[in-house]
Amino acid sequence: MNAMDDTTGQDLAPAGMQFGIFTVGDVTQDPTGATTPSENARIKALVEIAKKTEEVGLDVFASGQQHNPPFVTTSPTTLMAYMAAQTERIVFSTAIAQITTNDPVRLAEDYAVLQHLSDGRVDLMLGRGNSAPVYSWFGKDPTKAVELTVENYQLLRRLWDEDVVNWEGRFRTPLRAFTATPRPLDDVPPMVWHASIRTPEVAELAAFYGDGYFANNIFWPKEHYQRLIGFYRQRYEHYGHGTPEQAIVGLGGQVFMRKNSQDAVREFRPYFDNAPVYGHGPSLEDFTAQTPLTVGSPQEFIEKTLTFADFFGDYQRQLFLVDHAGLPQKVVLEQIDMIGEVLPTLRKEFAARRPAGIPDAPTHASRVAARAQATVGSDTRP
Amino acid sequence: MSRVVIVSGGLGSPSTTRLLADQVEAGLLRADASASVEIVELRPLAHEVVDATLTGFAPPRLQHVIDSVGAADAIVLVTPVLQASYSGLFKSFVDALEPDALVGKPVLLGATGGTARHSLMIELAMRPLVAYLQAVAVPTGIFASPHDWGAEGKDALAARVDRAVAELFSLLGGGGSGRSRDDDIDLFSDTMLSISRPPAPPAD
Numbered sequence: 001m002n003a004m005d006d007t008t009g010q011d012l013a014p015a016g017m018q019f020g021i022f023t024v025g026d027v028t029q030d031p032t033g034a035t036t037p038s039e040n041a042r043i044k045a046l047v048e049i050a051k052k053t054e055e056v057g058l059d060v061f062a063s064g065q066q067h068n069p070p071f072v073t074t075s076p077t078t079l080m081a082y083m084a085a086q087t088e089r090i091v092f093s094t095a096i097a098q099i100t101t102n103d104p105v106r107l108a109e110d111y112a113v114l115q116h117l118s119d120g121r122v123d124l125m126l127g128r129g130n131s132a133p134v135y136s137w138f139g140k141d142p143t144k145a146v147e148l149t150v151e152n153y154q155l156l157r158r159l160w161d162e163d164v165v166n167w168e169g170r171f172r173t174p175l176r177a178f179t180a181t182p183r184p185l186d187d188v189p190p191m192v193w194h195a196s197i198r199t200p201e202v203a204e205l206a207a208f209y210g211d212g213y214f215a216n217n218i219f220w221p222k223e224h225y226q227r228l229i230g231f232y233r234q235r236y237e238h239y240g241h242g243t244p245e246q247a248i249v250g251l252g253g254q255v256f257m258r259k260n261s262q263d264a265v266r267e268f269r270p271y272f273d274n275a276p277v278y279g280h281g282p283s284l285e286d287f288t289a290q291t292p293l294t295v296g297s298p299q300e301f302i303e304k305t306l307t308f309a310d311f312f313g314d315y316q317r318q319l320f321l322v323d324h325a326g327l328p329q330k331v332v333l334e335q336i337d338m339i340g341e342v343l344p345t346l347r348k349e350f351a352a353r354r355p356a357g358i359p360d361a362p363t364h365a366s367r368v369a370a371r372a373q374a375t376v377g378s379d380t381r382p
Numbered sequence: 383m384s385r386v387v388i389v390s391g392g393l394g395s396p397s398t399t400r401l402l403a404d405q406v407e408a409g410l411l412r413a414d415a416s417a418s419v420e421i422v423e424l425r426p427l428a429h430e431v432v433d434a435t436l437t438g439f440a441p442p443r444l445q446h447v448i449d450s451v452g453a454a455d456a457i458v459l460v461t462p463v464l465q466a467s468y469s470g471l472f473k474s475f476v477d478a479l480e481p482d483a484l485v486g487k488p489v490l491l492g493a494t495g496g497t498a499r500h501s502l503m504i505e506l507a508m509r510p511l512v513a514y515l516q517a518v519a520v521p522t523g524i525f526a527s528p529h530d531w532g533a534e535g536k537d538a539l540a541a542r543v544d545r546a547v548a549e550l551f552s553l554l555g556g557g558g559s560g561r562s563r564d565d566d567i568d569l570f571s572d573t574m575l576s577i578s579r580p581p582a583p584p585a586d
Contacts, residue, residue, distance in 0.1 A: 146573045154580040166583040174584065200567040204577050220439045231567055239578075281436035290441055 016351050018361040019343060020060025021053045021336060022095040022252060022319040025073035028326040031274035037329070039072050043079070045329045046072075050083040052333050054090040056340025059361075062095035062125065062319055067134050077110040084118035091363070092118065095214075095319065096127030096195045099156070100148040101138035103172060107152075108159035108180040115185045120364030125193040125214055125250075126153065128202070144171070146201050153194075153205055160189035186368045193250055193317075196228065203228045207235030207247070212362070214250035215312075217292050218321055219277055222311045225251075229312050246359050250317035251308055254293045256327075257338045261296040267331075268295050275325040298342045306349055314354050316361040318346075384554055386410055387454040388421045389447075391461035391472030395425065398494045399462050402526045406458050406492060409543035413551055420454075422447050424475050431471060434478040448479060452563065456488040456550055457517070459508065460524075463495035467507040476511065484517035486561040488553040490546050492524040501525035518559050520549035 025046055029036040037045065050061040063080065064073045073079065080092040092114075097107065107124070115122045128145050129135075135142035151169045158165050159180040167175040184190070193212035196202035197220070206213040213232040215225040233244035241247070256271075258264035265284065272284045272295070288295050294304045309315060322335040360366065388406060392399030400423060407419045424431065430444035440448055451457060461472040491508045495501070504523035512519045522545050530539040568574060 147576075150573060150576050151581075158580075167581075168584040169581055201573050201577065204569075204574055208577050219437065224439065278437050282433040282441065286433070286441060287437075290439070 016347065016354060016360055017315070018059035018091070018317045019339075019346060020058050020062060020090070020093075020317070020319045021049060021323075021339075022060075022062035022064075022093075022321055023049065023073075023323050024064040024066065024095075024321075025071050026276070026324060027070040027072060028276060028324065030271075030326040030328060032270050033328075036326075041329075043072050045323075045332075046079065047083055047086070048329065049323055049332060049336065050090070050092075051086055052336045054087045056336055057343055058090065058336070058340060060091045060093055060123075060317065060319060062093035062123075064095050065097045066130055067101075067137060068131060077114045080122065081114055081117055084114070084121060087121075089121075091121045091123060093123040093193070094125045096125045096129075098129040098134070099126040099152050100128050100145055101134055101140050102152070104152045104156040104159060105172075105175075105178075105180060107156050109182075111190050112160070112180065112182050112184055115190050115364075116182055120185050120188075120368075123191040123193060123212075125195050125212075127195040128199065140171075146199060147171075149199075149202060150205060153209075157209060160184055185364070186371075188364065188367050188371050191362050191364070191367065193248075197225065198228070200228060200231055203232035204235055207232050207241075208239050210236065210239065210241035210248075212248035212250055212316070214252070214317070216252040217308070218252050218254045219291060221290050222292065222308075226311060233313065242359075243357075245313060245355075246357065248359065248362060249312060249315035250319065251312060251315060252292075252319050252321060253305060253308065254291075254321045254324075255301050255335070255339070256295045256322070257298055257301050257335060259297065261300060264295050264297065271325040271327055279325075298338060301339075302342055302345055302349065305346060306353070309350065309353060314350075314358045316359065383416050383418055384414060384455045384551070385418045385453065386420070386456045386458060386550075387450050388419065388458040388460065389451065389472075389475065390421060390423045391459075391469050391475065392423065392494075393425060393462060393469055393471060397423070397425070397462075398526070398531075399460050401531070402492050402494050402524065403458070403460050405526075405539065405543050406460065406490065406524065406547070409540070409547040410458075410550075412544065413547045420450060422450065424471050427475075428471055431474045431478060435474050440478050444478060448483070451479065452483050454487070456490070456554055457484065458490045458492065458550075459512070460492035460494070461508070463493050463500040463503045466500075467503060468493070468511075473511075476515075479515075480563075481515070482563045484512070484515040485563045486559045487517045488550050488558060489517040489519045490524070490550045491519055492526070492546075494526045496528065498525070498527045498529065501527070516559070516561070518553060520546055520553060522546040522549055 027042045053061045065076045067074055076094050111124050132142040151171050165175055165178050193214045194202050194206035195214040233247045236247035237244045256264055256268040269284055294301045323332040388403045390400050390403040403421050410417050410419050427444050430441045434440045461468040489512050491504050493504050524542050524546050529535040
C-alpha cells in the first residue's frame with residue numbers, strides 16, 4: 001500500500017464505499033491551552049469542517065442532534081441547509097437525529113425540504129438520543145423510548161411513501177387524509193439509516209424496512225458492535241431484502257494522525273487524557289489497542305480501518321470522528337486533509353478486498369434508478 | 383465436574399481475604415476432588431476494574447475473568463469488610479459484570495473483618511447485592527475474624543466452610559432457580575413484534 005497513490009479520491013468515487021466525517025458538535029475546552037471556543041465559533045467551525053470534507057474528496061458529512069450543553073447541534077436541518085448551500089457534491093447526514101423526541105410529521109417535512117434544496121444530498125440517520133432528560137424537554141416519556149422509536153418511524157415511513165395518510169397511534173394526535181409536503185424529491189425519500197449500539201429493536205427496524213444500519217464504532221471494542229450488526233444482517237435476509245452480506249452497514253471510527261506515529265501520540269495524549277468520554281481512565285496505548293481508535297501514522301490508520309471489514313463484513317459507509325476533545329480547529333482541518341491524502345489508498349484497498357455482489361453505498365441517484373426498475377413490478381414496501 | 387470460580391476482593395498483600403478464599407478452595411476440593419476451582423484476585427486487576435467503570439467496557443485481562451465467571455457453574459465471592467460494607471474494588475468488579483451475568487448461579491458468600499462485630503455484613507450488604515443479580519446465595523455465609531485464624535477458632539471456621547460448601551453442592555445438584563443467563567435476542571417481545579406489524583390505518 002502506498003499512501004502517496006497518485007489517483008485522486010474523486011476518480012474512484014462513487015462506486016463502492018463512502019467515506020466521511022461525523023461530529024457530535026461538542027464545545028470542549030482545549031486542555032493544552034485552557035481555551036474554549038464560543039458557541040458561535042464552534043458552529044462556524046462545523047461549517048468549515050463540512051466544506052473541508054468536500055474539498056479533500058470525501059463523500060459524507062454527518063452531524064448529531066443533541067439538546068444539552070456542551071453541544072451546539074440542536075437544529076440539524078438549519079445547519080445542514082446552510083452547509084449544503086456552500087457545497088456541491090458531498091452527502092449530508094444526521095448522526096443522529098432523534099426519532100424519539102421529534103414529531104414524525106416535522107421530520108418528514110424538514111428533511112424533505114432539505115432534500116429538495118440539496119438536490120438529493122441528504123440522508124437521515126435516526127437514533128434514540130443521548131440522555132433520558134431530553135424526552136421530557138420535548139413532552140415525551142423516557143420509559144417509552146423503544147416504543148416511540150418504532151411508532152414514530154412507522155409513521156415517518158408512511159408520510160414519505162404514501163401521498164395521503166390516515167394514522168392513529170399511541171404517541172401523537174391522529175392524522176386524517178394528511179399529506180406531508182413537499183413530497184420527496186423524485187418520489188424517493190432520503191436514505192434512512194438507523195443507529196444503535198445496544199438496542200436490538202433498532203436493528204430489527206432497519207432490517208424490516210431494508211434501511212441502513214449504523215454502529216458508531218468508537219469508544220468500545222469491536223465485539224460490542226458485532227452482535228447487533230450480525231443480527232441486523234440476519235434479519236435483513238429474513239425480511240427478504242437480500243443476503244446478509246448485502247445489508248447496508250455504516251460504521252464510525254476515530255483517528256488522530258501525524259506523519260510519524262510518535263508525533264501523533266505525543267500531540268494527542270493531553271487531549272486523550274482529558275477527553276470527556278475516556279479521559280482519566282485507560283492509557284492511550286491500552287485504549288488504541290482495545291478499541292477502533294487510531295493514534296498514529298497514515299499507514300497505521302489505513303491498516304486499522306481495513307480490519308473493520310474483517311470484523312463486520314464488507315460495508316457501505318465509513319465515518320470518522322476527528323473534531324472532539326477540544327482539539328483546535330486548525331488541527332481538525334489538518335486531520336481531514338490527512339484523511340483526504342490516504343483516501344485513494346483506502347478506496348483501492350477496500351475495493352480490492354470486496355467480493356462481487358456487495359452493494360455500493362446507496363445514493364439518491366442509485367435509489368431513483370432502483371425505484372424506476374422496481375415500479376415495473378410493485379412499489380409497495382414489505 | 384463442577385467449575386467454581388472464587389473471586390477474592392482482598393486489598394492487602396498478603397491478604398486475609400485470600401486466606402479465606404484458600405480455605406474455601408480446600409473445602410470445595412474436600413467435598414469434590416474432581417471440582418475445577420479457580421481463584422481470581424481483584425487487586426492485580428484494579429486498574430482494569432476502574433477503567434471499565436469509566437469506559438463501559440472491560441479490558442482484555444478483566445474480560446477474561448468476566449468470561450470465566452460467566453462460564454462457571456458456581457461462584458464464591460469473598461471480600462474484606464470496609465466501612466460497614468464490601469470493598470469498593472469488589473463492588474466495582476461486580477459493576478463491570480453484565481447485569482445478567484450471575485442469573486441462576488449458586489453463589490457462596492464470604493467476608494473477612496477485624497472483629498466478629500462485622501459478621502452481619504454478609505447478610506446486610508452482600509446478600510441483597512446477590513439477590514439483585516438474581517443469583518442463588520447459599521444460606522450459610524462464611525465470616526472470618528482474627529479469632530478464626532487462631533488455634534481456638536480454626537475448627538469452627540473449617541466447619542462453617544464445609545457446611546457452606548455442602549449447601550453449594552446441594553444447589554448445584556438440584557434444579558437451582560431453574561433460570562440461567564439467556565443471550566438470545568427476544569424476537570417475540572411486544573415491541574419487537576410491533577415493528578413488523580405497523581398499525582393499520584383507522585377505518586373511515
